[in-house]
Amino acid sequence: MTRSDSAPVVDIRGIYKEFEVDGSRTLALDGIDLAISPGEFVSLIGPSGCGKSTLLRLIGDLTGPTRGSIEVNGKPARQARSDRDYGMVFQAPVLFDWRTIEANVQLPLEIVGVGTDERRRRASEMIDLVELSEFGRHHPWQLSGGMQQRAAIARALVIQPKLLLMDEPFGALDEMTRERMNSELLRIWERTGTTVVFVTHSIPEAVFLSSRVVVMSARPGRLTHVIGIDLPRPRDESTRELDRYYELVTEVREALKAGRGPVTEESEMAAEFGARVSPEHTP
Amino acid sequence: MTSAGRADSGSPRRRQAGSLLRGLVGPALAFVGILAVIAIVWETAKLIGGVPWREVAGVPIDPPWNPPLRIGLFNDVNLPHVWEIVGAFFQPPSRRSEFTLGALLIDAAIFTWRGAAIGFVIGAVVGLLLAIVFVHSRLLERALVPYVIASQTVPIIALAPMVVLWIGRDWPSVALISAYLTFFPVTIAGIRGLASPDPRALELMRSYAAGRWTILRKVRLPAALPYLFTALKISATASVVGAIVAEAPTGIPGGLGRAIITFNQQYASGPQKLWATVIACAAVGILFFLLVRAAELLTLRGRQQPAT
Numbered sequence: 138m139t140r141s142d143s144a145p146v147v148d149i150r151g152i153y154k155e156f157e158v159d160g161s162r163t164l165a166l167d168g169i170d171l172a173i174s175p176g177e178f179v180s181l182i183g184p185s186g187c188g189k190s191t192l193l194r195l196i197g198d199l200t201g202p203t204r205g206s207i208e209v210n211g212k213p214a215r216q217a218r219s220d221r222d223y224g225m226v227f228q229a230p231v232l233f234d235w236r237t238i239e240a241n242v243q244l245p246l247e248i249v250g251v252g253t254d255e256r257r258r259r260a261s262e263m264i265d266l267v268e269l270s271e272f273g274r275h276h277p278w279q280l281s282g283g284m285q286q287r288a289a290i291a292r293a294l295v296i297q298p299k300l301l302l303m304d305e306p307f308g309a310l311d312e313m314t315r316e317r318m319n320s321e322l323l324r325i326w327e328r329t330g331t332t333v334v335f336v337t338h339s340i341p342e343a344v345f346l347s348s349r350v351v352v353m354s355a356r357p358g359r360l361t362h363v364i365g366i367d368l369p370r371p372r373d374e375s376t377r378e379l380d381r382y383y384e385l386v387t388e389v390r391e392a393l394k395a396g397r398g399p400v401t402e403e404s405e406m407a408a409e410f411g412a413r414v415s416p417e418h419t420p
Numbered sequence: 421m422t423s424a425g426r427a428d429s430g431s432p433r434r435r436q437a438g439s440l441l442r443g444l445v446g447p448a449l450a451f452v453g454i455l456a457v458i459a460i461v462w463e464t465a466k467l468i469g470g471v472p473w474r475e476v477a478g479v480p481i482d483p484p485w486n487p488p489l490r491i492g493l494f495n496d497v498n499l500p501h502v503w504e505i506v507g508a509f510f511q512p513p514s515r516r517s518e519f520t521l522g523a524l525l526i527d528a529a530i531f532t533w534r535g536a537a538i539g540f541v542i543g544a545v546v547g548l549l550l551a552i553v554f555v556h557s558r559l560l561e562r563a564l565v566p567y568v569i570a571s572q573t574v575p576i577i578a579l580a581p582m583v584v585l586w587i588g589r590d591w592p593s594v595a596l597i598s599a600y601l602t603f604f605p606v607t608i609a610g611i612r613g614l615a616s617p618d619p620r621a622l623e624l625m626r627s628y629a630a631g632r633w634t635i636l637r638k639v640r641l642p643a644a645l646p647y648l649f650t651a652l653k654i655s656a657t658a659s660v661v662g663a664i665v666a667e668a669p670t671g672i673p674g675g676l677g678r679a680i681i682t683f684n685q686q687y688a689s690g691p692q693k694l695w696a697t698v699i700a701c702a703a704v705g706i707l708f709f710l711l712v713r714a715a716e717l718l719t720l721r722g723r724q725q726p727a728t
């Protein structure tokens with residue numbers, strides 16, 4: 138997808154993030170620069186522990202950077218959080234057992250202070266969108282994992298956020314369900330026009346969904362490659378059979394290998410090289 | 421639960437009503453069954469090892485039954501016949517009394533329960549407030565929880581007379597001592613329950629820029645309810661024990677505590693009266709427990725049944 142001229146939804150500049158555990162410090166993110174334009178679908182992919190979740194939580198102001206700045210919708214991340222500018226979906230649905238699906242989806246609106254009727258209307262709209270209409274009055278534990286995750290997506294979208302942050306939302310689902318959820322997510326994304334930042338460790342998922350795939354390396358976490366995904370839209374099951382799809386999957390895999398691998402001089406150099414190259418790929 | 425679960429099984433509401441009934445009827449039947457077993461064991465013990473039976477429920481038997489063994493514990497003072505205990509409810513406790521023992525015990529039970537229930541409510545509120553404070557302040561938790569625990573090591577028998585001295589020989593003293601026994605389980609369970617939500621649930625609330633008060637109302641308290649009800653069930657019975665223990669040594673008139681003292685003094689001549697009083701005490705505790713249990717089933721309906 139080509140970058141639009143409008144101001145970025147997410148603008149990450151020179152982010153460093155250090156964690157201190159028992160007096161010893163680890164550098165989780167090392168100099169991240171990334172700008173995400175309105176309507177983009179950006180996936181963060183990288184080995185476990187490379188700081189994907191941390192980066193996402195920084196965007197959502199659920200944790201603060203050690204150094205650097207993050208703007209969301211043109212304002213500091215903290216302000217964006219207070220303005221409820223984004224919705225968040227975690228790997229686990231994190232639905233509340235004591236609420237029905239309807240009531241779970243209404244929760245953010247309750248907190249914002251939306252009136253009862255408006256709340257019902259908007260929640261049922263979102264529940265329709267994720268195709269759970271028949272299950273509004275059920276409790277989360279009466280639904281399958283995939284259905285629960287769809288409810289979590291409805292809850293994230295109900296405040297009509299400009300930005301949707303998703304941390305391995307389908308990571309706990311089986312392969313079949315995951316592929317179906319991917320298609321559904323794309324349908325929802327196209328319908329709502331929301332910008333999505335999507336953390337995953339599945340290469341096919343990242344390629345199928347994204348406009349750009351951002352590849353990260355571990356210890357410390359860096360952006361090594363940014364790969365534009367030029368597959369035609371709308372995408373559906375047949376997309377997975379295109380030659381270009383396979384090429385892109387291979388390209389992402391190679392990029393991951395370059396960033397990871399056993400720590401040899403060569404791979405370290407590759408990681409260094411990738412890190413130095415990355416600013417060229419990002420605006 | 422056999423078919424608990426999937427979205428396609430029956431109307432959730434109907435199932436909830438069913439589980440409420442099942443939740444109370446099952447234990448009640450088990451309870452009656454156990455009572456019957458106790459009565460049978462009781463009478464069997466007397467049949468084998470008690471004193472000679474000359475009559476059964478007031479009707480003479482001929483010839484009298486001579487139990488094959490004689491065990492000192494199993495006599496009509498230590499173990500009066502079950503029917504004598506039951507019969508005691510329907511007779512006046514003394515020749516001067518115009519009411520049956522049962523009627524008097526119901527009056528006494530209501531008096532004691534009122535003190536216990538008021539104490540229970542006060543204790544539950546105080547206990548929960550303390551838990552809320554502790555969950556939000558590490559410092560206060562560290563500083564005060566040791567005192568909360570120490571408070572429960574003070575024997576209530578020693579405290580009761582002092583409280584009565586301050587507040588007077590009536591139900592407010594009873595309520596205060598009941599509250600003292602009630603709040604502790606609620607505080608301890610409350611701390612756990614309020615801290616029980618998944619960290620991601622709290623993170624989710626942060627992403628909505630929800631304040632502490634909102635998080636408390638929407639997440640922490642609902643998550644704490646199962647924990648709180650477990651504590652409240654303990655507290656319900658403890659509050660009744662507290663009320664009786666408050667009444668007995670201080671001689672507060674009108675309640676079961678006083679009845680225990682009175683019939684204890686008359687034990688040699690009429691042991692069944694004390695046994696009947698003990699049963700009345702247990703009944704108050706059990707009924708209060710069941711009340712809380714019913715409230716629990718109503719409040720927590722629709723939540724996932726713990727796997728059984």
Ligand SMILES: Nc1ncnc2c1ncn2[C@@H]1O[C@H](COP(=O)(O)OP(=O)(O)O)[C@@H](O)[C@H]1O
Pocket residue numbers: 156157158163165183184185186187188189190191192
């Ligand atoms: N709250 C935390 N405290 C200390 N270290 C953390 C914390 N969160 C993450 N880390 C560390 O930061 C690194 C990146 O973690 P994370 O962002 O969860 O990785 P990913 O999501 O890519 O698997 C890991 O080394 C992890 O141990």
Ligand SMILES: [Mg+2]
Pocket residue numbers: 189190191304
């Ligand atoms: Mg992660």
